[in-house]
Amino acid sequence: MVLVGEFFLAGDDESAVRVGPRKSHAFPAVPCDGVYADDAVPRWEALLTGAESPLRYVVPMANDGFTVFAVPQPLCTALASAGTDRLRTAAMSWAEIVSEPDDEISPDSAVGLLERLSALAGSRKERGLSLYCWYFAP
Template identity: 35%
Template structure:
């Protein structure tokens, strides 16, 4: 989420943390799970992003992950970012938020 927000909306990891993002909505229990709320800024950037911009972000994200040794195919990255943008768009139309569960 942080990488996507930095790529889509600008800023740095430090800027996001200083602004209280990502916001934790369910803390870490014994099982190690955490739930974060997508920030309004990230939600807007995803919902308002055109397909070309989202694909560029997905390509950059895949390259960043590759630098850390995590291989994500650019087509898969584009599908993930595009599907998330669609989910956020639907949620916003319904007045709902989107959350990210991390195990």
């Protein structure tokens, strides 16, 4: 299965719906290929905050396998403020939870993704933007 996606900053939902596979844009972004982002985000939030917020879909997933959602504010705040050790611990726990035979996320890849996502989340306020994610799993 091809699974592509990215987390990105956008000014509003109208801008966010114009992003997706094979659509170029100038928004700051972090690729998340190989990750079911709508499953990962609640797990990351639980690991970093102890709670889970519902996802707000801007483009609900349909039969085409494409979706866009807003990343919950509590997770954005947690990512932006988490130190390196906290991010590393959350990433390692997440990698262990989601890895299955023939479908593993390496601990290094998980840590790298959360570190890049933390930097993106940290820059959203100064830019006046919100954090979104799109992914495509045909």
